[in-house]
Amino acid sequence: MASIDLPSPGTQASTWTSPGREQWTTVLHSWVTTVDHKRLGILYVGCGLVFLLIGGAEAAMMRFQLFFAQNDLLSPQVFNRFFTMHGTTMVFFVGMPIIIGMGNYLIPIMIGARDMAFPRLNAWGFWMFLFGGLIFYFSYLGGDGLYAAGTAPDVGWFAYAPLTGKAFSRGNSTDYWVLGILISGFGSIAGAINMITTTLSMRCPGMTLGRLPLFVWMMLIVSGLILIALSPLTAAQVMLLFDRFLGAHFFDTQAGGDAVLWQHFFWFFGHPEVYILIIPGFAYASEIIPVFSRKVIFGYPIMVGATCAIGLLSVGVWAHHMFVVGLGKGTAIWFAAITMLVGVPTGIKIFNWVGTMYGGKLHFRLPMLFCTAFLFQFLIAGLTGIMLAAAPFTWQLSDSYFVVAHFHYVLIGGLVFTIFGAIYYWFPKVSGRMVNETLGRWHFWLFTIGFQMTFTTMHVQGLLGMPRRIYTYPAERGWEVWNQITTAGVVFQGVGVLLFVIALIHALRRGEPAGDDPWNAWTLEWSTSSPPPAYNFAEIPEVRSRRPLWDLKHPDDPDWKYE
Amino acid sequence: MSTSVQTHTSPRLPDRGRVGMTCLIITESAFFSIFVVGYLFYIGKSQHGPQPADVLEFPWLATACLLSSSATIMLAVAGLRAGAMARFSLGLLATMVLGATFLGFTAMEWRGLIEGHGLTIRTNLFGTTFYSLVGFHAAHVMIGVLAMSLVLSLSLLGHVEKRHAERVELLSWYWHFVDAVWLAVLASVYVIGR
Amino acid sequence: MEFPRPALPLAALSRTSGFVVGALTAALPVAMYAADASSTQTPSIFDPRSTQTTEILAYSTLVLGICAVIFTVVTALIAYAVIRYRARPGDDGREPAQIYGSNPLELAWTVIPVVVVVILALVTARTIVDLQIDERPEGWMPVTAIGHQWWWEFHYPEFGFTTANELHIPLSDSTSGRPTFLTLESADVIHSFWIPRLAGKMDVIPNRTNHAWIAPLETGTYVGQCAEYCGTQHANMLLRVVVQTPEEFERWARAQQRPAVDDPKVADGRATFLKTACINCHTVRGTVATGRFGPDLTHLMSRATIGAGVATNTPANLRAWVQSPDHLKMGARMPAMGLGETDVDGVVDYLITLH
Ligand code: HEA
Ligand code: HEA
Numbered sequence A: 001m002a003s004i005d006l007p008s009p010g011t012q013a014s015t016w017t018s019p020g021r022e023q024w025t026t027v028l029h030s031w032v033t034t035v036d037h038k039r040l041g042i043l044y045v046g047c048g049l050v051f052l053l054i055g056g057a058e059a060a061m062m063r064f065q066l067f068f069a070q071n072d073l074l075s076p077q078v079f080n081r082f083f084t085m086h087g088t089t090m091v092f093f094v095g096m097p098i099i100i101g102m103g104n105y106l107i108p109i110m111i112g113a114r115d116m117a118f119p120r121l122n123a124w125g126f127w128m129f130l131f132g133g134l135i136f137y138f139s140y141l142g143g144d145g146l147y148a149a150g151t152a153p154d155v156g157w158f159a160y161a162p163l164t165g166k167a168f169s170r171g172n173s174t175d176y177w178v179l180g181i182l183i184s185g186f187g188s189i190a191g192a193i194n195m196i197t198t199t200l201s202m203r204c205p206g207m208t209l210g211r212l213p214l215f216v217w218m219m220l221i222v223s224g225l226i227l228i229a230l231s232p233l234t235a236a237q238v239m240l241l242f243d244r245f246l247g248a249h250f251f252d253t254q255a256g257g258d259a260v261l262w263q264h265f266f267w268f269f270g271h272p273e274v275y276i277l278i279i280p281g282f283a284y285a286s287e288i289i290p291v292f293s294r295k296v297i298f299g300y301p302i303m304v305g306a307t308c309a310i311g312l313l314s315v316g317v318w319a320h321h322m323f324v325v326g327l328g329k330g331t332a333i334w335f336a337a338i339t340m341l342v343g344v345p346t347g348i349k350i351f352n353w354v355g356t357m358y359g360g361k362l363h364f365r366l367p368m369l370f371c372t373a374f375l376f377q378f379l380i381a382g383l384t385g386i387m388l389a390a391a392p393f394t395w396q397l398s399d400s401y402f403v404v405a406h407f408h409y410v411l412i413g414g415l416v417f418t419i420f421g422a423i424y425y426w427f428p429k430v431s432g433r434m435v436n437e438t439l440g441r442w443h444f445w446l447f448t449i450g451f452q453m454t455f456t457t458m459h460v461q462g463l464l465g466m467p468r469r470i471y472t473y474p475a476e477r478g479w480e481v482w483n484q485i486t487t488a489g490v491v492f493q494g495v496g497v498l499l500f501v502i503a504l505i506h507a508l509r510r511g512e513p514a515g516d517d518p519w520n521a522w523t524l525e526w527s528t529s530s531p532p533p534a535y536n537f538a539e540i541p542e543v544r545s546r547r548p549l550w551d552l553k554h555p556d557d558p559d560w561k562y563e
Numbered sequence B: 001m002s003t004s005v006q007t008h009t010s011p012r013l014p015d016r017g018r019v020g021m022t023c024l025i026i027t028e029s030a031f032f033s034i035f036v037v038g039y040l041f042y043i044g045k046s047q048h049g050p051q052p053a054d055v056l057e058f059p060w061l062a063t064a065c066l067l068s069s070s071a072t073i074m075l076a077v078a079g080l081r082a083g084a085m086a087r088f089s090l091g092l093l094a095t096m097v098l099g100a101t102f103l104g105f106t107a108m109e110w111r112g113l114i115e116g117h118g119l120t121i122r123t124n125l126f127g128t129t130f131y132s133l134v135g136f137h138a139a140h141v142m143i144g145v146l147a148m149s150l151v152l153s154l155s156l157l158g159h160v161e162k163r164h165a166e167r168v169e170l171l172s173w174y175w176h177f178v179d180a181v182w183l184a185v186l187a188s189v190y191v192i193g194r
Numbered sequence C: 001m002e003f004p005r006p007a008l009p010l011a012a013l014s015r016t017s018g019f020v021v022g023a024l025t026a027a028l029p030v031a032m033y034a035a036d037a038s039s040t041q042t043p044s045i046f047d048p049r050s051t052q053t054t055e056i057l058a059y060s061t062l063v064l065g066i067c068a069v070i071f072t073v074v075t076a077l078i079a080y081a082v083i084r085y086r087a088r089p090g091d092d093g094r095e096p097a098q099i100y101g102s103n104p105l106e107l108a109w110t111v112i113p114v115v116v117v118v119i120l121a122l123v124t125a126r127t128i129v130d131l132q133i134d135e136r137p138e139g140w141m142p143v144t145a146i147g148h149q150w151w152w153e154f155h156y157p158e159f160g161f162t163t164a165n166e167l168h169i170p171l172s173d174s175t176s177g178r179p180t181f182l183t184l185e186s187a188d189v190i191h192s193f194w195i196p197r198l199a200g201k202m203d204v205i206p207n208r209t210n211h212a213w214i215a216p217l218e219t220g221t222y223v224g225q226c227a228e229y230c231g232t233q234h235a236n237m238l239l240r241v242v243v244q245t246p247e248e249f250e251r252w253a254r255a256q257q258r259p260a261v262d263d264p265k266v267a268d269g270r271a272t273f274l275k276t277a278c279i280n281c282h283t284v285r286g287t288v289a290t291g292r293f294g295p296d297l298t299h300l301m302s303r304a305t306i307g308a309g310v311a312t313n314t315p316a317n318l319r320a321w322v323q324s325p326d327h328l329k330m331g332a333r334m335p336a337m338g339l340g341e342t343d344v345d346g347v348v349d350y351l352i353t354l355h
């Protein structure tokens, strides 16, 4: 008995082309009005990548300023605006849209559904995100114009009170920060509601919760975290708007308001947020590593359990960002201990991935290359996280470049690397074409070398006492050499990212046709055509195990025997 | 699993609307929690101006209205399920009236505070936290009343039928949630805060 | 006098794990070397000069050591997998054995990390209890530090004077002197007090009082700076701490207590200063200048730098500063006063008499 019904390759209109050659206006119109989850997914990821280039360019400018001690390439205001715009962009307009976009594209196909649960809400979510991003960048056009960086926000990505109050932040720069994030946040919440509902209500026959691909499980947990974490940020930002526009006093220290309350509110969002960003990275790795090791994922149930544990613990550790605000001893000890505990489920994941690799046959194609680098880099990143959780150590490390090194290691070494891997992995499915392996390898090596140069050295600056968010530093501090290596790395990264963009364009134009299942993989998305037809599956598939395509390819030894 | 019969039965999947509404309620709860925490945190920290104990009355009537409206909307849903359109419309109307009365009480209370005691959102921390929390709750009541008036007009035009009971039930979930938030507001503002 | 004593054999532990760290990570020894070699000004946390930072370093080295061990083990596991199990050219194309999991293994890599975490948490708790001091112990010298956008104000309540940007404190090794206990307050936004070789960070928050303490073990000048982003010139909110022998410190404090020098030779400049808005923001003790928005200038010339470390305290820099603070420190909270050339000269001549 066949455990899955393979659909006939798409005769229907696909994601990319409507039948026949259309006028560009018709094409544009069809993209703007689309409610198809695949097209929205592509839009999300595409916009995220554009914002990555913008945020990266801002980072590069900061690095050039810091190349020399006492450099005067950028004025202090411009520098302060750059790090605020860079950090906010990277978190809210690069990380969030890409993870939601990937979820949008893949969740329905992976669970054998024809679309998301609420397609129109889905489109609304995307446009809210984009609208938020545009408002945020509109700030550059205000005030003194581009050279003085307009009225772009300059309060840092966590916008500590009371610097954001009217008394210290005149004009509208802080309002752009609030509104950009607030509006795009509605989009993220809509996306999360959609992903949860799709996963719970739209699964194909046989797709029990215990058989969900790990990707879907992890996105489910991430969506739950988005619901719990994002609306507190929205609430806090509304309070800030009340302060700024109505003269309320939530964070107004001159009227008895409390500056630390904002920190609690922000990090109650902010810490879960970093797991919202990294768990999707885990999700990509959990699909890619097994396929390129040719082995089933090691310890599926404990992988799910560990993700739940990370999700639960992550809402209880926020004050580890506040070890130097003067917490009581008991509070400090509690948050230090719980924070370290997060290392346990995270470690379990690393060990399970390595367990998957053991005894396998590892094929180092592009996705696997990026995931291997991710394993190694995320390990370092996590361990520096443990050092930061060690409160007395953090009395020295907090707000220094060591922290900057830590979070770029997780965010780039963890998230961006897995995103690159995931894009190389699913690109053939989305476009029907293979990415040129040579270009991809150049991208990988340049980006990895650049990444290591930039962010490994940053730990040293931090240990040598260099605080973050400074636009200049005295020459006698002995930080210059290290900053120069750091900056040099950015050039490698920049070229790497450009090669990535070139590789994608090249593949779209003249990549080899990919076929339905180029990686010989096991989850449902590889059973439909590349690119998938408008309704994903001609016939809704039926599954009997976690790896439906494995069952199909190995009728003698199917997976469902072992469940 | 051993038998193929078992593996082929599709899981019974929860209804989309219910899952979606549950998610919305979770998000909204998180949103309100922050305002409640803000209120509790600032109790007694105002530097000048009126304090809660001086100016707030326990809103018995408003509370009674809102809580009983949870019952009337349940009646309305039950009516729709049974296909009794009159019961449905009446129940919905009663809910709206109760909701609107609640809003009326809030308006009167605010007017008294603003004109009688000079308490605005700028006056002190109490004013700031009070108007935001109570105001956001009232805004949710208002949204609920508007949504219900939409449903009521549709039903008077004959567009609401028994098969829509599921959707109206979701609306009632939202309404119960707004009620529950009121209990939290009541506890923090009128009990603990005074 | 009481000194906080290390309650754990941390120093010994640190020596051993320091060895491990040194052997394992290339960057850190290089960093320490650079800290020593490139300049004595580098505020490296590996070069502590106070009881507290020495303790922190001992603890940190232990944490580093544990992390280094985990790093080595896991990296070795990954590297082994990558090398040993990579697909080889002559592969038969068959799928490897499918292993779905292993309870004993998964239990092991849950329990071992839990044990490590428990150990780390206990050591952390001990260290926090030992090193965080929230109330001034008997006999310690009180100093109040107030953060401003973008400079530091220091009060010495025992002596009754105020100074800025350069904190003087007495040595406090086991034989002499006494530790300094700082009360931290802010006049505007959040700042953070940090001198890597003497004291870990502590935020300076409006409406709150925080505390920090320093028991310096060696005389000298130590640099640090504001560590919490506080606006345009956060980068130039530098701190200098001068650790002196108790005798020198006493002499310095007595000198600071005296009112400002009143040199008749600069009476003109003095008059200009006193009739300009300078006095709204600055104090010169013994005159009508009692402003508190800017640094106390009574003994301006006893400081080595101006503008919170942005420039050395030379007559030329003072002149540039008075003429246009923006020129040296863009965005500084002191306006250019628009004085004529002769007035500026006079004021600066007066300022440089304020020893
Ligand atoms: C994707 C994002 C991401 C992730 C996954 C993490 C993961 C972790 N982070 Fe990080 N963090 C950030 C993003 C992230 N962080 C950002 C953006 C900031 C700065 C924000 C700002 O100030 O601007 C920050 C700041 C930050 C601080 C505050 C520093 C400060 O400002 O003073 C702390 C302190 O505790 C911390 C700790 C941790 C810990 C313990 C983990 C853990 O989850 C790591 C767990 C992983 C491991 C431990 C490795 C694998 C485990 C094993 C091999 C098992 C064995 C290990 C043990 C037994 C320990 N992080
Ligand atoms: C996902 C998150 C993410 C990512 C991917 C990055 C990527 C990078 N970040 Fe970012 N960063 C943050 C999140 C992220 N960052 C956050 C949250 C902060 C805190 C902000 C705050 O303090 O408020 C921060 C802060 C921060 C600082 C500290 C600023 C300060 O404290 O003063 C620095 C300094 O070096 C930095 C550098 C970089 C660099 C060099 C990259 C590189 O990896 C970028 C590589 C990409 C490109 C280079 C772009 C692609 C290429 C081109 C467009 C071609 C042109 C380029 C060249 C010619 C070079 N980042």
Ligand code: CUA
Pocket: C147, C148, C149, C150, C190, C191, C192, C226, C227, C228, C229, C230, C231, C234, C235, C237
């Ligand atoms: Cu003060 Cu930064």
Ligand SMILES: [Cu+2]
Pocket: A270, A271, A274, A318, A320, A321
């Ligand atoms: Cu965190």
